[in-house]
Amino acid sequence: PNWYVGKGKAEELVAAKRETGFDVLITDDELSPAQQRALEGLLGVKVIDRSRLILDIFALHAQTHEGRLQVELAQLEYQLPRLTRLWTHLSRTGGGIGTRGPGESQLETDRRIIRTRISKMKSRVEQVRQQRETAARGRDRRLWPTVGIVGYTNAGKSTLLNTLVGSEVAKAEDKLFATLDPTSRQVKLGDGQTAIVTDTVGFIHKLPHQLVDAFRATLEEVNRADVLIEVVDASDGHVAEHRATVQTVLDELGAGDKPRLLASNKADLIDRAARDGATPAPAIAGSVAVSALTGYGMETLRAEIAALLATLWIDVDVALPYTAGELLARVRERGTIELEYRDRDVHLAGRVAPSLASELEATAARWTEELRNAEAEAIGAEP
Missing domain, CATH: 3.40.50 (Rossmann fold)
Structure with missing residues (x-):
């Protein structure tokens, strides 16, 4: 048998x-x-x-x-x-x-x-996926960058989101798979800009393929994110195996190459282990040491998220009409720019997020066309 x-x-x-x-x-x-x-x-x-x-x-x-x-x-x-x-x-x-x-x-x-x-x-699950796409498009219209929190189950992802937000918005428990439904909230970053941060389902070694398929609508939140925060339990002796599992699932979702920041969570447990004479887990090169429980390292993490998002920004050099005041306000909030106020328009040069860059270029193109039409009409009206 x-x-x-x-x-x-x-x-x-x-x-x-x-x-x-x-x-x-x-x-x-x-x-x-x-x-x-x-x-x-x-x-x-x-x-x-x-x-x-x-x-x-x-x-x-x-x-x-x-x-x-x-x-x-x-x-x-x-x-x-x-x-x-x-x-x-x-x-x-x-x-x-x-x-x-x-x-x-x-x-x-x-x-x-x-x-x-x-x-x-x-x-019904397809309806859920469409609803999530609609919500995502709504976030895109607000043009805030998006950050997805990923990691092995019970690494502290929900606690991290709660600490970043400053209130309990995600269910955080010391259990496997306590989070099944993504939670998205606005978070202020180190440079004053706002990002939408989403807590997602935890991964696990040999995650059943039925779950990956059924939860694809939920897991697609990872694909929609501009950057990822990979949370690891730095006090766990199996960090390397857990990270390999996370990479495997991200590859399966098509998000394996997405820009990523590594957060070594539960630094408080490592400090406690050192005080008790135990050998703490080795530090992970290039990671940000944090404790989602105590708040340690959160400001550094905010700054690192902002810096990672900034690497995705695009150089722009455009002219906008004064009627584009709402767009200019968002650019000031979400970009590093210099403004020159001229007679008919505002000259803008600097670096902005990709979503803003495309809107700026489209608005500038329409404004240029309006100027051309106005000049043509003026020439045609001359005696």
């Missing part, structure tokens, strides 16, 4: 079952339906694989309509190929070679029900 483990390990599991009497076995990989059935038959206990466990944790923490939709879709996708195991008791109720027994009929009915439900859930 395909037990997922070799014969020797299977014998060890049987011996452990006799000795301890455990009634649940959890595996650190996703099992095929056949492997799960074989292990349950061998041990006579309930077997839960890694994917099922993570899905169950997500289900426990899904508090919003959006979160529940995405979790249910992932659960249904996981359950569909495993329905045979759920209905084995019916296969004994009738039927034989060349016939269709009640058990088989019930299984097919159940599969159709789940497939129909999956189709409906996908439509």
Whole structure:
């Protein structure tokens, strides 16, 4: 039989079952339906694989309509190929070679029900994705830069957002996957500019593909961000493995090359470990040491975010009409510029965010066209 483990390990599991009497076995990989059935038959206990466990944790923490939709879709996708195991008791109720027994009929009915439900859930999740796109376009119209917080689960991402904002806006708990729904808030940065910072779902090694697919609408917030803050638990001895997992998920989302700032969180725990005589985790080169809990390093982090955003800025040299006062106000807030007030317009030169640069160029082009038309009319009106 395909037990997922070799014969020797299977014998060890049987011996452990006799000795301890455990009634649940959890595996650190996703099992095929056949492997799960074989292990349950061998041990006579309930077997839960890694994917099922993570899905169950997500289900426990899904508090919003959006979160529940995405979790249910992932659960249904996981359950569909495993329905045979759920209905084995019916296969004994009738039927034989060349016939269709009640058990088989019930299984097919159940599969159709789940497939129909999956189709409906996908439509609803697509609606969620469209709503998020609409909200993102609204943020784009305000032309604030966007920052996505990413990292391994329980690294302190939600606490970091709360500390940056100055109030509890994201649910922060010492639990795996406490955050399932993105939370976006305005944050003041080191240079006085405003950014939209979004807390996202935590990543984990071997994240079930059903969850990645179901939560794609949520995870796309990462793609929309101008830059990322990767939060790591610097007190954890598995930082390298966690960072590799984060990189893998970001690559899968198409955001692996996005500009990124590394925040080494939980500096307070490292200091405590040093005082207690323990060997603290080594510092991560190029990272900003912070404690989201105590606020240590937050001003440095704000300044570093602003500096990273500034590297994306574009040189501009344009003329704008005085009627573009609202745009000029935003440019003063979100750019490093020099203004020259002239008779008919304002000359602007400096560096601004890409989204502002495109709006400035479009406005300047319209203004140039207006000037040309006015000059042409003036020439045509001359006697």
